[in-house]
Amino acid sequence: MVPSCLYLRVLLGEVRSKQSMPEIERPKKESVNAEKMDKNVKTRLIPLPGEFHESEGVFTLSPDSVIGFSGDQACSVAELFAGQLRAATGFVLPVQMTGGDIHLCIDEHERCGPEGYRMQIEQTAVVIRANRPAGLFYGTQTLRQLFPPEIFSSVPVDRRWSAGCVTIRDTPRFGWRGMHLDVSRHFMPEQDVIRFIDTIASLKMNVFHWHLTDDQGWRVEIRKYPDLTDVGGWREGTLIGHMREYDVRPDQARYDNRRYGGFYTQTQIRRIVEYAARRHVTVVPEIDMPGHMQAAIAAYPHLGCSRNQVPVRREWGISEDILNPEESTVQFCCDVLAEIMELFPGSFIHIGGDEALKTQWEASPRIQQLRKKRGLKDMQAMQSWFIHQIERFLTPAGRRLIGWEEILEGGAPSSAVILPWTCEDKGVQAARAGHDVIMAPSPFVYFDHYQSQNSNEPLAIGGCTPLEKVYSFNPVPAELTPAEQRRILGAQGQLWTEYMPDMRQVEYMAFPRTCALAEVLWSAEKGEYADFLHRLCSQSQRLDFLGVNYRAANTCEKCA
Numbered sequence: 001m002v003p004s005c006l007y008l009r010v011l012l013g014e015v016r017s018k019q020s021m022p023e024i025e026r027p028k029k030e031s032v033n034a035e036k037m038d039k040n041v042k043t044r045l046i047p048l049p050g051e052f053h054e055s056e057g058v059f060t061l062s063p064d065s066v067i068g069f070s071g072d073q074a075c076s077v078a079e080l081f082a083g084q085l086r087a088a089t090g091f092v093l094p095v096q097m098t099g100g101d102i103h104l105c106i107d108e109h110e111r112c113g114p115e116g117y118r119m120q121i122e123q124t125a126v127v128i129r130a131n132r133p134a135g136l137f138y139g140t141q142t143l144r145q146l147f148p149p150e151i152f153s154s155v156p157v158d159r160r161w162s163a164g165c166v167t168i169r170d171t172p173r174f175g176w177r178g179m180h181l182d183v184s185r186h187f188m189p190e191q192d193v194i195r196f197i198d199t200i201a202s203l204k205m206n207v208f209h210w211h212l213t214d215d216q217g218w219r220v221e222i223r224k225y226p227d228l229t230d231v232g233g234w235r236e237g238t239l240i241g242h243m244r245e246y247d248v249r250p251d252q253a254r255y256d257n258r259r260y261g262g263f264y265t266q267t268q269i270r271r272i273v274e275y276a277a278r279r280h281v282t283v284v285p286e287i288d289m290p291g292h293m294q295a296a297i298a299a300y301p302h303l304g305c306s307r308n309q310v311p312v313r314r315e316w317g318i319s320e321d322i323l324n325p326e327e328s329t330v331q332f333c334c335d336v337l338a339e340i341m342e343l344f345p346g347s348f349i350h351i352g353g354d355e356a357l358k359t360q361w362e363a364s365p366r367i368q369q370l371r372k373k374r375g376l377k378d379m380q381a382m383q384s385w386f387i388h389q390i391e392r393f394l395t396p397a398g399r400r401l402i403g404w405e406e407i408l409e410g411g412a413p414s415s416a417v418i419l420p421w422t423c424e425d426k427g428v429q430a431a432r433a434g435h436d437v438i439m440a441p442s443p444f445v446y447f448d449h450y451q452s453q454n455s456n457e458p459l460a461i462g463g464c465t466p467l468e469k470v471y472s473f474n475p476v477p478a479e480l481t482p483a484e485q486r487r488i489l490g491a492q493g494q495l496w497t498e499y500m501p502d503m504r505q506v507e508y509m510a511f512p513r514t515c516a517l518a519e520v521l522w523s524a525e526k527g528e529y530a531d532f533l534h535r536l537c538s539q540s541q542r543l544d545f546l547g548v549n550y551r552a553a554n555t556c557e558k559c560a
């Protein structure tokens, strides 16, 4: 695997530097090995499909191939797929109703669930059937992976585009297959976010949890409160080095003193949401409250507890500046969420709720008085009160509140979906309390952790979560009863970006760990880690063609 990857990287380097079509020699005769590769699901697909049966022969795409569809809803999937094939093949394949060399069919009788599909690749044609467009989309992504990895190139490549004959019946294990991305600590430009969504969608992930606000920057335009981005979107410098050093010696902290920031306009947000929707990815926005709000308090000091002017935070860690729990502040949050709901049509709205230090609430006579007036026994109950107010705003609007595990403290609204992040036990606790749960335990799916113990790994937050550990993750804790287990909707990987200054670094931390998680969440039968590593060799080639800066050090014995 290593030589071919190196070859591809050199090739991609050329593509990038010349910005022109790479000169690739057309192989004179396809080797036996390449033919075998074309046929072998087990060397290619991530995530591994449920059932498959391979047979002799290959289907070959030609410049004259046609993509057909039946069922109105199949049309947009067919068009998207034609576009995905166009870049690498250079073929402008027509999309038409009925017929076609590749036929996508919405079939009510197919029993494959909302996201499953059945695909038959024969020498003369490919047929993908599904109940719903999402299933068809996943079928096309499987087919895409069965073509040679160059199919992921953004510039035309001259080669034979064959996929081995196979019948596949496939359906995901979980309905929530997510990746999270924090764009507050470091801002990621629109095009980078788009590329990230594109890559996770090709791995059949279907949720993009977008952490849009935090102490270090507010990143979404809110028309009613322009200072959230005009002021809250910018910090006057960033801590240099690790937060641990700051915790020990705050007096010796060093900053880069560079004004840093950025935000997405509502137009950009809509574009991204639409782009994701076409790829069957739901974007879940997170507006973190009542903690992690220092950037908003910097913009509107009356939202804070001290009313003093605070800066947008330059350090990582947990801020003591949290929202005051007045009715007017709840109203502010609801105003923000009203605009958020206009931008994000999905059912789920994430309101954070993590790490809300109560120091300032405890210390404020005014807030103590408010607590007594509301008949609340302590500040945990005050936090619970706050979250319930927000829930009462979201539920009648037809949305479902999601929060990090801390919203359980003092009691969470029963309809709330819980994201346990410290450990799996919190998920057990939440499911037993009757909540739906999305697992995000840091020891398995925090991709801001180191990927190995090697001292040359780039600076990360701490903790070590190697690829194999991610692959070993089972989102359903064994101690749950079958009824409780059904409350686990799925899981997601976390990318907190304190130590990821740009998308290159995000990609390094995200891949290939996201590939392992994609398989954990999709494939009912995951199989051996060694087999996954083997399939990762093809996946790495695909990531090369996508220009993704993945961590390449995982060696597969079969390819070494």
Ligand code: TNX
Binding pocket: 354, 355, 404, 421, 446, 448, 461, 496, 497, 498
């Ligand atoms: C905790 S996980 C946080 C984030 C940090 C992260 C770093 C969670 C809900 N909150 O604010 O970025 O740790 O790993």
